[in-house]
Amino acid sequence: MTYQLKDYKNYLKKLEMIKEYDWVQKFLELKEKPNFWTIIEYGRVKSSQERSAHETRYSKMIRWLLDPNETHNLGNIFAHKILDLVAGELKHDPDKNKAVNVTNEFMNIDVFYKDFLQNICIAIEVKQFDKERISEEGISQLDNYEESLEEWIKEGNKELRPYYIFLTPLKDVPSNDRWHAVGYVELIQIIDKVYEEYILKSDDRYIEDTKKIMMDFKDDLERTMYLEMKDRGINILSLNEEKLTKDLAREIQSETDSEHLDKLMELAQDEIPVLEQVILMIDEYIARQDRTPNVAVQLLLRKIYNYLSDGMQLNTDEIVEYKNSEETIVPLKKNLIEKYTLELSHIRLTADKGQGLYLTHKEGKYEIYFSGAAGGNFPNDYIHLRPPKGFKRTTARAVKKDQFNVDKNLILENKITDRNGHVIDLEQLMEEYVLKGIKELDDFAIESNYNK
Template sequence: MTYCEKDYKEYLEKLEEFKGINWINNHLQLMKKPNFWSILEYGEKSKSNERSAHEIRSSKMLRWLLDANENHNLGNIFAHKLMKLIGEDYALQPLKNKAIKTTSEEKDIDVLYKDLSQNICIVIELKQFAKEGASTGYASQLNKYEDLVKENIIQHNPNIRPHYIYLTPLKDEPSNSNWHAVSYHQLINIIEQILNETLVASTEQYAADTKKVISDFKEDLQRTVDYLQKDHSYIRETLTDKEKELTLTLAEEIQHETDSKYLNELLAYQQNEDEDLQNLVLIIKDYTKAQLQNHDPNDAVRILIRKIYNYFSADRTLDTENLQSYKAGKTLSPIKEELIHKYQLQFDKIELTTKAGQGVYLYHKDKKYRIYLSGDSRGCFPNDSVQLLTYDKEKVIQKSKKMKKNQFNIQIEDIVNNKIGCKAGGEIDFETLVKDYLIPAIEELNQLVDDEVKL
């Protein structure tokens, strides 16, 4: 895409306007301040609103904070305050205690805290942007973790009382009622209490270092909350699609030090040098990219797409629980003969898309065309209608009018039970989705090819 002087100047005016928004200005100040967590992300090419590595690091940080034997020398104060938060009694022990262990030794559990001296364990499942997922043999991963604790801990020591915490940015409600919902904001409050009441009076040799590490963690938690909680509609409504694309291009140049063609052109039209400009672009990028087509993984969508694949595939059934990725060609399968005959399809093969696996292709028997459908990271389906494409260059020829863009909303707790939410309200089952919506859309595009319309 090309941009002229007018484009750049109007974009700069809007950036200057955004700086007047309080939360953006606060975010800019935070970005200027050295923060250990920002350094950990330095140079990463992963997408900032879907950082799986972030959850891993946060889990490690929580284990360190909870471990009474670690070098922060705070004893079990974090575990004590977490238990108090969920309405449970747990005695404060300011000293190290070898009866306390904080690990992730059980498969897939983020944080497992055990205190054999008081016969309790705390299990924490931490989320950043992901949602509660399913697991092999379980409708919810939380049910699986609960069984792991019962089998591997309580079975060996029936006196241990387990406590389950589901830690999410905005206090999402868990599907399992045995789990306590805790928000990042509540964890931030605990951190602030310890910073202001415990560490401020500490005479420990490395108290200042501990305070810095914990403060950085608190600010990173707040950054996630801000991303999800702030009203970003003004930014989205103010920027045109062309300006959103420019934002993503500029952010790519800034973050990954690629060719700075567009950044240099933008800087050339600045009236006054602005040291915040690059950071401002990065902030705006996080709040606009979700409005453009998004192919980040969404487990609910991936399950739906695999169910659709299995409905059509004649010789292969994909696992809808493990959601593994496949290399190109590994899922190519003939479409069931009965479906081809029933709907007089000119398409005879189906294939799951690679990487995230959030879409499928139906291939024309003469390798002239493809039909493509997919969902997006927000659970919207289909995210850009059902499309007829050329076979090689994937040029869009026609979009089906039988299924509206983003007509359905796919949630993990629904799709595992073959239920699909409708954006207009209510829900339908999987069979209805396929027979009343998807098949008619495919028939519509198939008819275009069958009639040899000028494409």
């Protein structure tokens, strides 16, 4: 893209404003400190594989801190303080303890702590850049981990009391209420307390090494937290200026082509080294915040919700996202229950992006779920029956996977297209496809005695 001189001047002016934000100053201060995490994780996260690698390092670090048998020689103080956050009952033991075992990726759980003397286990799901993963069927990864762990406990570890922790930069609320939300701020506070109460008083021969490792980790937690925070003043940049940021960041990191950087350098002169760090920070911030949902799919799901709802009607002029799906629980229309002889009673929209919808059996025995894809297809992966535990899930034959495509302009007129480009209206979609699929699965559930 070609930029004019005025574009560079306007961009530089905004860059100077952003540089003076308190949180940016703090971020730059942290960047100046020698830190092992900065060295091994320098640069923007460009792929899910790199994102996973970052979170794996965090998980390994937390495992090291929690393990009383590790080289920090601090006993179980970190496990003790973390469990204190969720009203656990773990006694502080300052010594090594072979009855305690801490592992990564136990049944896909990021960090798993077992104490066979105190009969406690802790499952920790660690997030750094990612969000809680919900399957196309609407099942959270946390549900799967909990189910696997409960089964493992039943099979031979019945004395263990499980605790579940969902660790995220900004203390995101998980969809499963058995998982306790813990934010990086609380982890940082624990590190500070351990530093003051134990590290400073320790005479361990390697305590200085432990101190440096912990402080480096604390600084990196803070950096991640700053980059995850929303509404931090970066929105003063226009879309074109965000594009210029990406171009500049690529030039700074590649150190080859410098067309845009040269233009900026002429205007900024001596300040360019600091501004380069600000540009890289903004580039990373923009990348972290770019979790744009498909607005057309969001509109479709809200219109379907309104079609089925016998209560609240969702706003379709402006997309409202709900952190808790229970906010949207309403009765299913009585005339639809009677017309299709359904055993279903309530509906609810999925949390956050709201690109999925649940219909629940009147006694909560099973659910029917469907969603739209980020690419605009509907349904994302058929219409699903979510049966009681131990029963096989099944899908409706009345609607094929990705049978329809949602366009923002069309859905505003209550219309979508099928695979062949034929336009159908919302009522036709509901009566000839969606409700037929719902009826098919509800009948299957009744025949299979899922309602007993």
